[in-house]
Structures are given as structure tokens and as C-alpha cells.
Amino acid sequence: MAERRHLLDVDDLDREDMERVLDTARSFSEVLHRPIKKVPSLRGKTVVNLFYESSTRTRMSFEVAAKRLSADVLNFNVSTSSVEKGESFKDTALTLEAMGVDAVVVRHPVAGAPWLLRQWLQAAILNAGDGMHAHPTQALLDLFTMQERLGELQGRTIAFVGDILHSRVARSGIKACRAMGMKVLAVAPPTLLPPVALEGVVTGSDLDDVIPHCDVLYMLRIQMERQKEGRFPSLEEYTRLYQLNMQRLGKARPQVVVMHPGPMNRGVEIAAEVADAPHAAITAQVSAGVAIRMAVLFLLLGGSEGGEKVA
Amino acid sequence: MVFKERVKVMEEADIRRAVQRISHEIVERNKGAADVVVVGIRTRGVPLSLRIAKALSAIEGMEVPVGRLDITMYRDDLHTMSQPVVKETHLPGDIEGRNVIIVDDVLFTGRSVRSAMDAIIDFGRPASIQLAVLVDRGHRELPIRADYVGKNVPTSPGEKVKVALEEVDGEDGVYIGCEEE
Incomplete structure (x- = not known):
């Protein structure tokens, strides 16, 4: 099977990979200053923000990044979801998969949760913060x-x-x-x-x-x-x-x-x-966040599945 | 894959003359260069666009703005590329109401030009978009044609056309050949 690409922690990246993400982000940061701040790179792809911890900033940053790339974005917040009804993490994940999502951006209070998702799902997994572990x-x-x-x-x-x-x-x-x-x-x-x-x-x-x-x-x-x-x-x-x-x-x-x-x-x-x-x-960090998340989404979803592992 | 050249179809002097002629045609068609913006498609469209802008400036005695475009974000074949690399795009000022001349080295399927037009329109609404290429090798897959052509080079679909430019490759020349493992 073609290798899926993920970004779970920075150890997945060597210096060359990081430089590539940073260079790509630099190119994408220019898009944010155009009159039309949207490019069609991820048209037809679906990104889910699966947030088990409230984080308006990070979720919005990922959402803006995905939208600037023309991906469709679903927001799955724990307080508004069936998690309150007791659905397990795994069932939630499998439900998302069945809807045909291409990437899952996950934030979870338990360290390692994104690694579980990687085992269960075909989609690309992006760690948006797990416990005290990685971001x-x-x-x-x-x-x-x-x-x-x-x-x-x-x-x-x-x-x-x-x-x-x-x-x-x-x-x-x-x-x-x-x-x-x-x-x-x-x-x-x-x-x-x-x-x-x-x-x-x-x-x-x-x-x-x-x-x-x-x-x-x-x-x-x-x-x-x-x-x-x-x-x-x-x-x-x-x-x-x-x-x-x-x-x-x-x-x-x-x-x-x-x-x-x-x-x-x-x-x-x-x-x-x-x-x-x-x-x-500090505000520059926020702007950089959108460009970096565009770059990461693009590098994970933009190329073919058979391609080399970026991240 | 290694490019194996068979025939050299343009020499350094031919390229120089083609750039000169294209520049004169641009001035003629646009009645000067006052509203002209030249935009090169990365990689080899960029040095060509700089040469054309320089020639336009010399002909009209005025600075002609030049930009460069990376079309990776707009490609329709992203899913076939293993690791697409996005480089920087820079357009000089506002293109609203300007005549934008897209410059590329080779016109083949027309898909790069389609992507480039989409990219340019995201920056504003130019009065017109025109296309200048050094080589038109045929085999279009979209209804696109060039306004300015350095040389028409009939090819078979399996052949490769390689444009070498001093700024990138250390010499000027256009070759037809094929790719070998």
C-alpha cells in the first residue's frame, strides 16, 4: 500500500524536511496578502478538525489554512458531538473515515491519541496538540x-x-x-x-x-x-x-x-x-501559523499517495 | 531520467533575435508599453520575461514591470506529483486594467498557461492576458494559443523539447531529444 503521510511530532522531520515546510510556508504566506486569498490546491479534499480540547485559536488557524487552499472543512468539537453521548474515540474516528475525509487534525488531552488515529484511519493525521506531549x-x-x-x-x-x-x-x-x-x-x-x-x-x-x-x-x-x-x-x-x-x-x-x-x-x-x-x-506567530498549516496540509495532501514521506 | 539531445533547433543568436522580434510585436500590438506587465512562469519563463522586459524598456525608453509566477498551487495534476515544491510568486504592483504578457519557454499541452491565467486573475482583473513563448511544439490539450511565438517546432508527443538559458543552464540553445533512464 502506498505510504500515508502524517505529521505527529517534529521528530518525523529531519532538518531538510523542516526547511521544505518553511520554504513552502513562505510561498503560501504571499497568498495571504492577495486580493483573493484562496488558491485551488486542495479543491475536493476534506479536512476534519477533531478537537477534544477547546482551542479556538488553533482550530481557527487550521480552518483558515484549509479554506485558503480550497479544502472543505468540518469542525468536530467535543462539546457539540456525540462524545457527550458516550461514543468512543475509535468509533468517532471510524465515523469520520466513513464520511470520506482526507485529513484529520486532532487535538486531544491524552498524549499519543494521534498515534492511535494513525493506526485506525486511512486519512492523513495532523497532531494539533496531544496532552503534554507534542504540538x-x-x-x-x-x-x-x-x-x-x-x-x-x-x-x-x-x-x-x-x-x-x-x-x-x-x-x-x-x-x-x-x-x-x-x-x-x-x-x-x-x-x-x-x-x-x-x-x-x-x-x-x-x-x-x-x-x-x-x-x-x-x-x-x-x-x-x-x-x-x-x-x-x-x-x-x-x-x-x-x-x-x-x-x-x-x-x-x-x-x-x-x-x-x-x-x-x-x-x-x-x-x-x-x-x-x-x-x-506574538502576532507574527499567529500569521505564521496560517502559512505553516497551509504548507503542512499542502505537503501532506497535495502530492500523490505513493510519493515520498514528507512528514 | 536523463535528457538525451538529438537536434539543436535554435542557437544563441536565434533566441536573441526571437526575443527582439517578440518584444517589437508586443509594442506594436499594445501601442507602446505603458500598460504592459511581463510575467514569467517559473522556472525558465522568468529569465525570458526579464529579457523581454529589458528589450521593451530599450524600445520604448521606459521601465517595464516584471513579475514571476509559480503555478504549483494551481496545477491540475498535483495528485500525480510525489512532492510538489511551491516557490514564491511576485507580481509588480496592481495588474488591474494592465495588459499582462505571460512568458514561458515551451508551449505544449497548454495546461501550465491555464494555471497561470487562473493565478493572475486571483490578483486582479487585467485588461488582457497575452501569451509569449520561445517554442510552440504543438499537441495542445486545451483551447489555448500563443500571441507571440519565437519558433514553431513540430514534434511527436513522445519527444522532449529542452530550452537552455544562460541564467539557468549556463548557455542558450533549444534542443529536441528524448528522455532515457
């Missing part, structure tokens, strides 16, 4: 945004700051940055760092130490419920030690790029003035 399109759009701001990424330094332990954004992002030849730092309170050392990552807990050495400061969202778990004593203390504020930004390199996967807690992990500063590439 490959986020990692790719982050690379795209960094390239736009910095050019060559080889040898650049990025620090992921905040809740590394629970973050699929960091987990995929770290792999992607390392594959591109970047130096990766992880900065967090010890309770929010993974217990097992991350391969090739320098970890630390002092943000002020790290800031002057970074080309990119990647601020992760603090989930308020983590404080209830006792991961840090108080939000005030976290903010004092780990918030990127104007004073800390002043110690950074002049061309430093500030990133955040959204949605931001202004005033917690990032100060409002920093989010609005010219260093912040």
Missing part, C-alpha cells in the same frame, strides 16, 4: 517566525521560560530548535522543569542570568491551576522571578525576539508593555 505545527510556526526576524537560526540561542514540565509547545519547540542547530535553554522554577534531563538542553532557574545571552525569549503560558498543585508558592512570587518585564527586557540583546504561544496572561508571565513592544513577535 508540531506550533514548533514549525515558531521556527518560521524566528527565521523572519533573525534570518539564519544556526548557532542562535533560545530560552524557553516558564512551565516547561507541562508544555507540549516547549517539548516540540525544543526538538525543532535543536534540529535547526540552535542552542536551547530552559528556565523555570525547579518544580516546573521535567525530572529527567532534556537532551541537549541547558536548564536553569535564574532568568536574569540567562536574558543577556539570548536571541529569542520564549515565554510559556502559566496555567493558573498549577499553583493549586503547589508547583510554585504564589503567582506574585512567580511574577517577580519569571515575568518578562520592561526592566528585564532592557538587559536583553537589542534585537531580541519575544515570543509566546498564546493565549497570554498579561501581567503574569509577560508584562503588558513587553507584549506590545516591537521585540514581541
